[in-house]
Amino acid sequence: MLYIFDLGNVIVNIDFNRVMGAWSDFTRVPLATIKQKFTMGEAFHQHERGEISDEVFAEKLCLEMDLPLSYEQFSHGWQAIFVALRPEVIEIMHKLREQGHRVVVLSNTNRLHTTFWPDEYPEVRQAADHIYLSQEMGMRKPEARIYQKVLELEGYAAADAVFFDDNADNIEGADQLGITTILVTDKETIPHYFAKQLC
CATH class of the missing domain: 1.10.150.240 (Putative phosphatase; domain 2)
Structure with missing residues (x-):
């Protein structure tokens, strides 16, 4: 996945x-x-x-x-x-990779922020196979083309992808392409989702 x-x-x-x-x-x-x-x-x-x-x-x-x-x-x-890293999510990302899954980050961000967070939170890069950033791709969520590009580059079908985002518009954009989507409403959303999968 x-x-x-x-x-x-x-x-x-x-x-x-x-x-x-x-x-x-x-x-x-x-x-x-x-x-x-x-x-x-x-x-x-x-x-x-x-x-x-x-x-x-x-x-x-x-x-x-x-x-x-x-x-x-x-x-x-x-x-x-x-503000701060969510260590429980970093831990889950590492576990997913250990199980053979592909784990990537897809962020709407900008050059100014990327002069800060990669150095401040090196754990993010360590936990991901790849990081896709909107300003490098020339497109942003919820545009369909950004999800399609990630799927194409990763070599996965939409049916074999799960997407976590805190923005309802971004979730809807991915959902329309057939990607499984999870709206992250608080710090417990992701741990709860994986509680059964990673037991």
């Missing part, structure tokens, strides 16, 4: 409130105001597909939110999203 794991809130806990909190501290703009203005719009999607640079993304987002942040301040806040 091919097991496909998302990264954020699946393998690593993330929290966008930490990002906005850091930006609020730098600018003295109230957190509630930043939350109201923060959207994952077109610039966000372009950045995740690698279509725009980190600098252009920062500039566009600061403009959208009317935040007077330097690029360094923006970056510092942007990296604050990462």
